[in-house]
Amino acid sequence: MSLELNKTEQGVVDGLSSDFSEDLIDVYQSCDHTYIRVEAENIIQILKFLKEKHHFIFLCDIIGTDRYTSDERFEVIYNIMNLRTQDRIFVKIRVEEENPHVPTATSLWTSAGWFEREIYDMYGVRFEGHPDHRRMYMPEDFEYFPLRKEFPLLGIPGSIELPNTTPDTE
Amino acid sequence: MGIESALGEGFFTTKIDALSNWARANAAWPMPMGLACCAIEMMAFAGPRYDASRFGSEVMRFSPRQSDVMIVAGWSTYKMAHAIRRIWDQMPDPKWCIAMGACASTGGMHRCYGVVQGVDNYLPVDAYVSGCPPRPDALLHALMKIQDKIKTEHSVLLDS
Ligand code: SF4
Numbered sequence: 195m196s197l198e199l200n201k202t203e204q205g206v207v208d209g210l211s212s213d214f215s216e217d218l219i220d221v222y223q224s225c226d227h228t229y230i231r232v233e234a235e236n237i238i239q240i241l242k243f244l245k246e247k248h249h250f251i252f253l254c255d256i257i258g259t260d261r262y263t264s265d266e267r268f269e270v271i272y273n274i275m276n277l278r279t280q281d282r283i284f285v286k287i288r289v290e291e292e293n294p295h296v297p298t299a300t301s302l303w304t305s306a307g308w309f310e311r312e313i314y315d316m317y318g319v320r321f322e323g324h325p326d327h328r329r330m331y332m333p334e335d336f337e338y339f340p341l342r343k344e345f346p347l348l349g350i351p352g353s354i355e356l357p358n359t360t361p362d363t364e
Numbered sequence: 365m366g367i368e369s370a371l372g373e374g375f376f377t378t379k380i381d382a383l384s385n386w387a388r389a390n391a392a393w394p395m396p397m398g399l400a401c402c403a404i405e406m407m408a409f410a411g412p413r414y415d416a417s418r419f420g421s422e423v424m425r426f427s428p429r430q431s432d433v434m435i436v437a438g439w440s441t442y443k444m445a446h447a448i449r450r451i452w453d454q455m456p457d458p459k460w461c462i463a464m465g466a467c468a469s470t471g472g473m474h475r476c477y478g479v480v481q482g483v484d485n486y487l488p489v490d491a492y493v494s495g496c497p498p499r500p501d502a503l504l505h506a507l508m509k510i511q512d513k514i515k516t517e518h519s520v521l522l523d524s
Contacts, residue, residue: 349476357446359486
């Protein structure tokens with residue numbers, strides 16, 4: 195598919211192919227957005243480069259996905275925006291199912307903290323160096339990751355405690 | 365001047381039960397446990413248009429210690445369930461509970477791991493209201509059902 199990149203996006207792709215040519219895996223477009231897939235190891239340097247050199251200063255969101263494949267099962271997607279030109283790009287990395295971990299982006303954007311906690315809560319991807327790596331929604335002692343594909347829709351019976359209905363007899 | 369003058373000659377007999385139930389039924393103060401969209405309809409129920417005060421329930425109490433009827437309006441997550449049960453335990457007896465809407469009654473459309481599939485899993489519910497959300501009149505109906513229930517209760521025990 196031919197790419198229709200505007201000036202900012204072209205600058206990003208050129209910059210990445212010269213500075214991070216080893217890490218750049220794929221650039222593609224879909225639904226009017228540009229996606230850039232890179233190697234997971236240098237993700238923080240790449241994000242830093244985009245933030246400082248290309249003015250992608252706003253982190254809108256970090257998304258997790260479960261691709262349910264045998265290799266590189268989980269995907270972490272950074273949705274970042276250039277506030278000067280209003281351009282948005284998605285930077286994707288993939289992680290393995292076994293002990294999935296990614297370096298944290300909290301050094302670049304403080305707001306990454308909650309996004310990363312949510313991804314950890316739902317998929318079990320750990321973010322190395324996160325200052326407050328707790329679960330976001332589920333109880334702290336919950337053992338499962340609900341948005342993983344193998345997790346049943348109605349949950350695992352008994353895995354979350356209900357209140358004691360006869361407190362007097364405790 | 366006493367009750368004699370109002371009744372004229374003769375007697376007026378009643379039971380303590382009937383008297384206290386009459387008083388209780390007409391002063392059922394709700395504890396609004398508004399958890400989701402149903403809470404909006406619950407506000408309408410208390411507001412001037414539907415006017416729950418006609419049935420003696422005008423005083424929404426945000427303190428469990430002052431209320432008689434808990435209206436669980438909305439879906440309850442497992443995490444919230446502990447808070448709800450705790451508030452319920454803080455309400456003084458006698459107390460009643462309305463599960464308002466599909467979610468509070470059965471989990472409704474939130475058929476998922478995080479939502480308790482019906483608050484009757486941890487609360488003794490007296491009246492269920494169907495609908496998503498139920499109309500305020502349906503909630504009034506539930507309140508009236510609870511009043512009927514209160515009126516038939518044996519509330520006074522002889523201390524023998
Ligand atoms: S029953 Fe419908 S209106 Fe009420 S809380 Fe559930 S989804 Fe919202």
